[in-house]
Amino acid sequence: MDAALLEGPRRRSPGAGWRAAVTPRGGQSPPAAPLGRRHVWALLVLLCGAVAATPAPPAAAPLLCNVSLDSPPEERWLPVLRHFDPAFLRAAVARVIDERVPKWVHEVIRPIAAELELFMPQPFAGEILGMCKALGVSLGDGVLLNFAYESTAFCTSIVAQDDKGNIYHGRNLDYDFVDILSKITIDVRFIKSGQIAYQGTTFLGYVGLWTGQSPRKFTVSGDERAGGRWWENAIAAFLNRNYPVSWLVRDTLSGAEDFQSAVLRLAGIPIIAEVYYIVGGVSPKEGMVITRNRRGPADLWPLDPLGGAWFRVETNYDHWTTPPPFDDRRTAAIKALNATGQQNINFDTLFKVLSVKPVLNNNTVYTTVMSAALPDKYQTWIRTVK
Known part of the structure; x- marks a missing residue:
């Protein structure tokens, strides 16, 4: 195995014992969810309660990778790519170009690809x-494929403070074609001078971080955040x-020195699409939902634990509006958090x-x-619903 890939001891899942490393195609992969039709390949190639009433469905840790920031940018992801089928990814590139990206966008981007x-x-x-060079696809197509995930996804993010002032941050990332995406979900540690500069979870080939x-x-x-005419x-x-919205996340992780500077960057730097940024810090009250327009902030919604607001929940809808009944994840999350209680919130709960x-x-x-104050506790699980 390449040195850039780590398959050492994995972290502990709630209610589970220590388990061996999980590779993209091995280990205890969860059963696949029903396969959709429209966006299957789009994300694949992006290169391009308190307690549930029943036990949580099976979950498995993704592949854990190191990407060296000391290597030239063109070489950083190559050791990771070598562990995936290039023919599979190339076929996916062709399909997303045909099915996911509007034809007029091809006409705009391809002629200026060299620029x-x-x-x-x-x-x-x-x-x-x-x-793109490693997989034999054009730079223009690689850019469009990286855009594809920026265009649509449904997610739930929660930032919460316990009764001792500790900050916890959790998220579900939702998209179609779970059985495909689960095979290319990776945890990445970005290494500089032998140290972890920052880390995140992404899909193989997607250079941004959500x-x-x-x-x-x-x-x-x-x-x-839906904005129309995407x-x-x-x-x-x-x-x-x-900036693409996920590139700003990664750039902020790389450059911001603390919670306050991260909020300023995420709120103020112009981006290509509307989005919600959820930020957690290391000190009491350091939690924020930033509702973004392309040019700047539409709203800042901080934690207010002294006023009883010890958590914030964001589910793709402006927090001052009512979510549609066909997609009301917000109410379920709030009920579960209230049932858990501030004194009981932790990684497992x-x-x-x-x-x-x-x-x-x-x-x-x-x-x-995750919790920035306890960085070793960062944990991702690939999910499925039976």
Whole structure:
């Protein structure tokens, strides 16, 4: 096995004993959820209660990888790619270009593909280019495939403070085609000078992060916010050198020194699409939901434990509105948190809250729980609903 891949002792799952490492195709993989039709390959190639009424469904740890920030951007992901089938990924590239990306976007991006590096900041440009070269796909297609996940996803994020002032952060990432995505979900430790600079959870080939942690500084998750005319606005903003939303998460994990500076960056830097950023810190009251427009913040919603608001829940809808009845994950999460109680919130109970249906649902790809003050406790589980 390449040195860049770690398959050492895994961390402990709630209610489970220590288990051996889980590889993308081996171990105790959960049973697949029903396969959809429209977005199967889009994400695959992105290169391109308190306690549940019943026990939580099976969960398995994803592959744990090291990516060296000391290596040139074009080379960083190559050791990881070698452990996946390149023909499988190339076939996925072709399918997403045909089925997921609007035809007019191809016409805009492909003619200027050679110039795209002028619009993309490093290290993202180099990392995408390196993976595209390794798989034999064009840079233009690699960029479009990295955009695909930015366009739509349903997620639940929770930031909470216990009665001792400890901050916990959890999230479910929901998308179609769980059986496919579960095979390419990876935990990544980004290493600089022999130390973990930051870490996160992503899909192989996707250079952004929707879930991540800067050790002993802060945690971040991102949830999609519907804004309409997504592709038109996103491509225009990208060509204006705005950040993709997941790239800003990774850039913030890399550069921000603490919770406050992370909030300022995530709230203020122009991005290509609307989003919710959920941020947790290391000190009491350091929790925030940032509702973003493309140009700046629409709302800042902090924890207020002294006022009784010891948690915040975000589920893809503005918190000052009522979620639609066909997708009311918010109410279920709030009920589970209230039943758990502030004095009982911890990693295990937060996982159980995220396992209550419909917070956990047929499209939940993975669950992550984390606390920046306890970075070694960062844990992701690939999920399934029976």
